[in-house]
Structure formats: structure tokens, C-alpha cells
Amino acid sequence: MEKVSHGYTGAGPHLSFGHTAMRSSYNAMSVFDRRSRRVSRRRRRVPDLASRPAVVPNKPYKFKRQHHWGRMILRTLIVTAIVGGIVGGFILVRALTAGDRVRIQVLGAEGRPLEGALVTTESGHDATTVEGGLARIAFEVPGTLTVSAQGYRSATYTVEQLPLQGALGLQMEPLVLQGRVTDSNGIGVVGARVTINDMSTITQEFGSFEIVEAMPGTVMVEKAAWESATAEWSGDRRRLDVKMDAFMVRGLRVEPKTAGDDALFAQILEFADESTVNALVFDTKIELGNVVHEIDGYDEPAAIGSLQPVYDVRRRLAQAKEHGLYTITRIVTWQDPYASLHRNQYAMHNSVDGDTWVTWNGLGWMDPTDRGSWEYPISLGVAACKMGFDEIQFDYVRFPSDGDINIAVYDHPEFLTPEGRVAIVGEFLTTARERINAEGCAVSADIFAIILSVRDEQGIGQKVEELSATVDAISPMVYPSHYGPGWLNFDNPNDHPAEVVGEALESGMIRMEGGALLRPWIQAFSWTTAQVREAIATAEDLNMGWLLWNQLSYYEMEWLPPDESR
Template sequence: MRRVLLLFGLFLAACSGPSLVVVGEGVPPAPAIPELEVLIIDNAGDPVPDATVNFGDLDRADTDDRGRAASEWPRRGLTISAAAPGFHDGAVDVVELPETRVVELALEPIVLNGVVRTSDGHGLPGALVSLGERTAVTDHSGAFSIERATPGTVAALKTAYHDAAAEWDGAAPRIDLALEPRMIRSIRASGPVVGDPERWSELLELAETTEVNAIVVDTKDESGRVFYDTAVTTAHEIGAVSVQYEPSEVLADLRERDIYSITRIVTFQDRYLGAAYPEHSVWDAGTNQSWTTGGGQIFMDSTDPGSWEYPLALAEEACSLGYDEIQFDYVRFPTDGPVDRAVYDGPSDQAGRVTTISSFLTEARSRLNPMGCAVAADVFAVVFSASGDQGLGQRVEELADSVDVISPMIYPSHYSTGWFGFECPNANPGAVVASALDDGMPRVTGPAIVRPWIQDFTFGCGDPYGATQVREQIDAAEQRELGWILWNAGSYFTETALDPAE
């Protein structure tokens, strides 16, 4: 009976149709499931790695270094969404599998906007703003934008200012910061003094034991001498190098003591450069040769761009060496000589002069601020009290938008009888400094810090200068919340005029 049933079963199986198994052939593969790849890009078309991609509610994957993630195609439409730190979420509907099997999704970056200002409300250019690893530099108005912003600490810093920071929760559309200027109390060291170990040690000790927290070191002086073995070839070609010190050692001394470092570069007065390149100097229409001051010094023609590159090259090198601040002295037109015979390549009327000097300083700041250095300009004190540029090309209003620091040279001995109502201005040092600053400060309409040079030497009418006279000037500056720099040609300073270190 079993045999009958088995035969009947075999008969039915044979009659039911072709067998799924054919002797001599393999099992056919299952149909491949297509794969959908998603490319996540930013608004510039660059790939976004580490974005999280959701393939509807079916799958989730992170993008690789190429901004790509993949998943099986579900054979029906779906919504693909993506999220990445620093970006707004994005999504795209995919109705059918594209021929390329690749879908692009561009994410819009989260942008944090803001402004960095000075403590008195001026927009501060050249400040470095950071948020995590993202950075930006403020523009001429102090504004900044940081793309791909994520919540965290927003910090702003700029040389010559104290740092500032604020927390950003990711929701506020903007954040503003204000920076307070550092109170710089400085002395100045000439090149030969810096190169004299005993004298240099004395100045360092003065800074360590008193309120002094900065030193101005001469890179290039009034004669045109450069005081170290510079890599700027022009200095060697014209014979201007007079090695007195090694900058790396000087800067190491200053950093070790947390002393703010400033270097002084005499800009357009230069007998070495003028002798080597008279075509770039101010020309004398009377003598048909380089024009000279009453003291026989050659001035370079500041309206000739050819005269700019040498001092700017020295400035860039000084900044790269590690100085905090680059100070340009003699950044002006000459006034102490036969100016009626002076011939310039460019306009030399007041408008031309002011434009020339402010343009040079703006160029210097555009190069040096991104390198991390503040830019300062020494100016004649008379421009703080008198209208116009006084033939110098220096006007407070333009300078305030061209540099980080303005240093008027307010030496009471340089004022003649009658200034500020005094028979002998030099005998009234505190009042002279106060009056000059009060004249000029309202005209500082830009973000520049004012830090005056003041007198620590005896010259002219009145009593010899000592602790009382120097302190009066310091107090006049500090009562206006300003720092100061002491000038003495030999770098000898009145220690008893200085407060002890805190």
C-alpha cells in the first residue's frame, strides 16, 4: 500500500509543472537591492563630514570624510534629513531612485554675527574673534561673522587690549564684546643701550621694581641705523646695519618678565636710504639733489610708494620676531628746513599730505594686525591743539582711524611762551600735558588709543626736571585713564618719579 501511495505522489509531482531544480544548473541569485547614496555639502559645495543622515525612519548613518552616507533603497519614496554641528538641519524628499543613485543635500551654516568695540563704543578693527576652532577677524567697523557656529565661549583679543569673552547659547542671533585698552607705562631704550648688558639690565630691573610694564626698543633710529642683523637685504645694501643686540634675546628678556614689547622704527627720515636711492627722496628744487632738513638729514618722499617698502619690511620682520607693537616715528612730512623748495612725486597740499600719511599707516595696519601686532604712530603734539595738519600730514581725525595707538610727543619744553597761558610752559609740566590731551582727545573720533610721550629730561626755562615734574605729567595722563611713555635720549629715567611695582 505504501508503494502505491509513493508512486501516486511521484505521478502528481511530475504532472504539476517544471521543477525549480534543474540538474546541472546553479540556484539563480536573488535580485540585488539598490543602494541610495547621499552627499551632504555646505553652501560652498564642500563636503560635510560627520553629519548624521536619517533615511526616513528606516536607517541612519554618518557621513564619511567625503560627506557621503549610504543605505538600501526601500523601493518607495522617503524623506532624507541631515544634521551636523554648526549647520541648520536640512531635508529633501526622494520620490524615486535617481539614475545616479546619489542625492545631494546642502546644509546652511549657522552664522554668529557681532561687533567688537572699544570701551568707549568705537568699532575695533583687526580683533581676532574665536568660537571653539572657528575664528574671524573684525573688519574696519569692528564687525565679524563666524560660520558653522556652535554654542560655546566667544572670545575676542587684540594686542594692546585686555581679552574679553562671553558665553553663547546658540540661540541669540548676535553677540557683542567690548575690549578695554591695556594701561601701558613705558620707557624707551636706544639701540646702543639695549646692546650694553649693564644698561639693559638696569632698565629691566627698573621695569621689575616699578610700575613700568613696557619698553620701547629702537629697531631703526633718526640717523637711519638698524641695530640688529636684519634679514631685510636693503638695510645691508645701503650700509645701515649697526649690530648692537640680538632681537631674540631681547624679546626673551621681556617675555620672561611679562613686559609689553614695542619697537620704534623711524620711517621717512633716513640718510642711508636717501643717499642710496635719491630718486625716492624729497627733491630740492634749488640744489637739484636730495632735500635735507636744517640738520642735514634726508627725508624720503612719502608720496612715492617706493619709499614705503623698506620701513614696512622692517616692521613686518619685527612683528614676526615677536614684538607686540610696531611704532612708526617720523611718519610725517618734513617741516624743519627750506620746505618751499621741497618737491614731491604726489600731491603735497594739506589734503594730499594727510591722505599720504594716513594711507601709509593704514597699509601698515593691514599688514601687521593679521600678524598679531598693534600699530602706533608718533605725532607732533601741536596737532592735538591746532587745526589742520601743520604741514606734517598728521591730523588727529584721520590718524584715529588709521592706527591702533596715537602717541603725541607732549614735551613741555617744546612749547613756546604763551602756550596754554603760560609764560614758561616748561615750568608747568602737568598742566601742559593735561591741556594738550584735553585739546586733542575730543578729536579722536576713531578707535585709536592715545598714549602720550612725556618728558624726562631737562631743557629750556624753569627748574631742572626731577621726580616732581615727571610725576605731574604721569598723573595728568593717568587722570584721563591713559598710559604714557617716558622719553630720554640717553635712556636715563627718574626712578623716584615712578610708583613701585604692585
């Protein structure tokens, strides 16, 4: 029997079985070929079908697969994000480029983008403009858009086509309140505050005013020392004319000692109740520099020793208000012995020895050209206003005229020209008015009456044209007893009340360019009853109020015109 050899003896093809052949095949592979090694191992695990009988397995053979769950979740999230981004971007692009949504810009006054305007289409869609006056709304052309906004006339726009680029611009017409405020004589009132629905402005030349973007409603007109006035405005384009009347002051001067005496002050109140008097003029700081009542919230009078109370200001103001009286207080401005002594750096000095410059009566003066001298009288005015006075009146608001002017030394001599002196006085009063008006009080100034009748400033810095623009009222001291012989060709001007007072007031009226009231001081001394009444009647015939000056606050009922309201 022929034996089967396990060795290879012939040269032809040969089929070999067993482990020896497989081992030889394995050893022939490169051990560095990892892929080949893995294949080789798999082959070694596969049964040798040629050397074993065929066996049909009960179940098919399956390779086990390893599942990597983290990778699968990550892949799912990435796919979801990509799909969501594509869908969202598509929706956004469609929204922004939709053919039926139009970008609109509403413009208001002076081409300013108007925020808060309501845009409505004829189909009922609406949108409100935001910053930049922009809005988007569903709209197809041709069509109409209606726009409404506070302070503007509602308007409808017919749109035939849309711009190729940018927004569709719609210009609106603002509601404009235009008008003029006049007095009883038809003369424009300058400096009045006009208010409507929390919008306000100040009347300008000829009393004209304008408020843009106004809403229809009640127009309120106010000015210190004037009666308030109202008018209704419907929003139409016609000019609105408002008439207001000046508060006709008929006042008595109450000197400090009278104010401090209960019995004497009671007589003043009784006198006012039974006459046409409707105002009282008190003092806060007098010619000697004394501050004659307590001052709340301002310590300077006490610091320089000028605080010397004579009357109870709170009590007197309360009593005056109970009787319906308008209250004014007088403040002597730059003549001040106390301030010139204790605040000497702001005082005038003399060129002889450098000491404080004084009047013939030995009263020191503060330097008007030094703005450091302004704070004291203005702060007194603010404090007095806060305590309840209705009006602050500045006296001696001028350069000095009583004393040796030739030796007076000022900190700023460049202002010692007519124009410079007028500018200083005007700037002081403007500053005072701004601060005191803000507290709710009117501001007035006493001036020399001669200023009404001459064209220059008489070396004291007072000129009607400029002063009338800086205060609410001017009170010239029209005392014929102070005029010298020859004035108006009268040997004794004091004997001619109507002529002297009338000439001064009529000359001043035509020069009051700035809107202030002209309200004269009338002397209540050195005259007969008939002469006092004649002077008062002259002022009233010119529709002016008046103030009576008597050094001791002594007045007679016969001096006054009858009270026609009784």
C-alpha cells in the same frame, strides 16, 4: 525468345536502365547550375533500386553533419549579452523610478547647496548629501524628514506631497554667531580678530561681528596691543558681548648706548622690577639713519652703510622677556641721510640744483610720495618683529617740517594737498601694519601732539581720524616744553603739565574713530618730580598707558605712581 532492346524504338513510355540513361540525363544539365550539379552528384551516388534486388540494410543510413564550434560560441555570447542587458536595464530602471526613493536637495546659507548634510526618515533610513546638496532616500509621503549638518540647526520637515518634477528642496537655518567687542568703557573695539573653531572674522564699526555656520564653543578675541579675551557660545540666537582690555603700556625709552652697556641696562631692568613699568622702547633706526643693531634676513642696511650695531639685540630681548617686559622698537621712517644718498632715486630733491633736499641740520629725506621709499622702513620693521620685538613704532612718518619746504621737489606733486598728504601717510602705515601684523607684532606711530588739538593736518599729512584706522596705537609727543607762549592762554605751557597734557589727550580721544589706542609720549625732562607725576596721572586718569622719553634714559622712581599690586 524475344530480346529486350537497350535502344529506344517505340513512341510510348519507356523505362530505361543502366549507365547510358543516367549519363544522358547528366549531360542534359547546365554545367553552370552549381546547385543542379550538386543534386546530380548526390543522385549518382544513390543506388538504382530498380536494377538491383531489394536489400534491407542492418543500420539506417545517416548523413554526416559538420560542426562549426566558433560560430556556436559566438552566437551563445551574443544571446547572453542581449539577455543580460535587458535584465540589467530593467533593474536600473526599477531602481531609478522606484516609487519609494525620493530625490532630495538640502540648501544652506544664501540658498547654497549643502554637501555633507545627514537626512533621516522616521522609519530609520538615512542618506548623506553629496555635491549639489543632493541625496536619494527611501521615503513615502506623508511623512517627516530630519536633517542635521555642521554649522546648522537640526530641523524636522513634514512632507505632505512630493514635487512633480525635480528634487524635494529643504532649506536649513545656519547657526550665526553675532556679537560685539567692547573695551572697559563700553566703546566698541574695531579691528579685533574673533575666532571660534577655526572660523574667524574682524570686528567692524562699533566692534560688531558676525560668523555664519559657526559651531558652538569657545570664542577667542585678539588684537595687537590688547589683552586677549574669551567667552563661551552655546549656539543660541542672542547677541554675544565680549569685553576686552587694552594692554596698559607703561614704558621707558632705552636709548642705544644704554642698551649697549651691561651695567646701565641692568639698572633699567631693576628699575622696571621695582615699579609699575612693564615695557621698554628700544631703537632700530635712529634720526641719523643708523641701524643700531644686527638685522637678520635683510641686507639693505649693510648695503647702504647704515648698519652700525651698538647693542646686542638678541641678548637684550631675551633679558627683557625674562623680566616680563613688553618690547617696542622705534624706526625713523623718512628722515634718512644714508638711504637718501645711496638710494637717491627715491629721495626728495631741491629745485635749486637738483641735489638731495635736506633739513636745516643737513639731514636728507626720502620722498614719501615715491612708494619705492616705503620698502626700506617696512622691511626693517618686519625683520625686527621676526627677531622678537612685540611692537614696531614708526617715527618721522610724515612730510618734512624742518627745512626750506618751498624748494622741495617730489616725484608725485599731485599728492601735495592736505588730502593727498594724509592719504600717503595713511596708505604707508596701512601697508606696514598688514605686513607686520602678519608676523605677530603690533604697529604704532609717533605723531606731533598739536595734531590732537587742531582739525587740519598741519602740512605734514597727520590727521587723527585717518591715522587711528591705520595702526594699533598712536603715540602723540605731548611735550609742553614744545608749546609756545599763549597756548591755552599760558605764558609758559611747560609749567602746566596737567592742563596741556589733559587738553591734548581729551581732544584726541573723541576723534579716534578707527580703533587705535591713544598712548602718549610724556617728557621726562625739564620738569620737577611733581610735574612728571602730574602728567603721568593725567594719562592714567583717562585709562591710557604712557611712554617716558628721556634722551639719556635717566629715570627716577619718585616720578612714577606707586605699584598698587605690591
